[in-house]
Amino acid sequence: xxxxxxxxxxxxxxxxxxxxxxxxxxxxxxxxxxxxxxxxxxxxxxxxxxxxxxxxxxxxxxxxxxxxxxxxxxxxxxxxxxxxxxxxxxxxxxxxxxxxxxxxxxxxxxxxxxxxxxxxxxxxxxxxxxxxxxxxxxxxxxxxxxxxxxxxxxxxxxxxxx
Numbered sequence: 817x818x819x820x821x822x823x824x825x826x827x828x829x830x831x832x833x834x835x836x837x838x839x840x841x842x843x844x845x846x847x848x849x850x851x852x853x854x855x856x857x858x859x860x861x862x863x864x865x866x867x868x869x870x871x872x873x874x875x876x877x878x879x880x881x882x883x884x885x886x887x888x889x890x891x892x893x894x895x896x897x898x899x900x901x902x903x904x905x906x907x908x909x910x911x912x913x914x915x916x917x918x919x920x921x922x923x924x925x926x927x928x929x930x931x932x933x934x935x936x937x938x939x940x941x942x943x944x945x946x947x948x949x950x951x952x953x954x955x956x957x958x959x960x961x962x963x964x965x966x967x968x969x970x971x972x973x974x975x976x977x978x
Contacts, residue, residue: 817908817919817957818956818967819918819919819920819921819954819955820921820952820953820955821921821923821947821955822874822875822920822922822923822950822952822953823922823924823948823950824868824873824922824924824950825839825843825870825877825950826839826842826949827842827870835869836868836869837873838870838874843873845972845975846874846877846878847881848972848975849878849950849951850882852970852975852976853878853881853970854881858954859882859884860882861914861917861919862887862914863879863884863888863920863922864890864894864907864921865923866891866895866896866924868924871922871923874922874950875920875922876888891903891906894924894927895923896923896925896926896927897926897927900931900934901934903921903931904934908962928947929946932945935955935963936958936963936964936965944966945966948971948972950971951972952969952970953968954968
């Protein structure tokens with residue numbers, strides 16, 4: 817199963833809006849990244865997000881570009897400081913039970929970087945990828961059970977212009 821990991825787009829400061837929705841710039845960056853991913857024929861069978869507003873908005877934009885609005889769902893265990901092992905077990909179990917070929921997870925720091933480190937290096941403390949706001953990575957199955965390799969990492973700077 818391919819796994820796509822995405823950090824939410826730039827969010828409003830808590831002093832501006834305590835719900836921390838995406839800023840206009842954050843929304844525009846996520847739109848560019850999602851459009852680039854769609855142009856590259858990215859497909860997902862399921863798209864999970866943490867349920868926190870900025871991740872939900874990011875996931876909704878990505879789902880809209882991928883034609884996957886009906887495959888979008890909030891999932892517990894994807895918050896910034898949640899442990900990654902339970903998330904890995906749950907996502908892989910869901911994928912196996914439902915025969916999913918590609919799953920996307922939209923979350924936060926440090927969760928997405930810790931998750932990537934565990935899947936790629938087998939060590940949550942390893943520094944294997946840097947997720948700027950809105951970044952999207954494709955991980956492909958690697959050697960060993962529950963191990964992956966980074967196929968690519970797309971940032972707003974690399975995404976197609978709007």
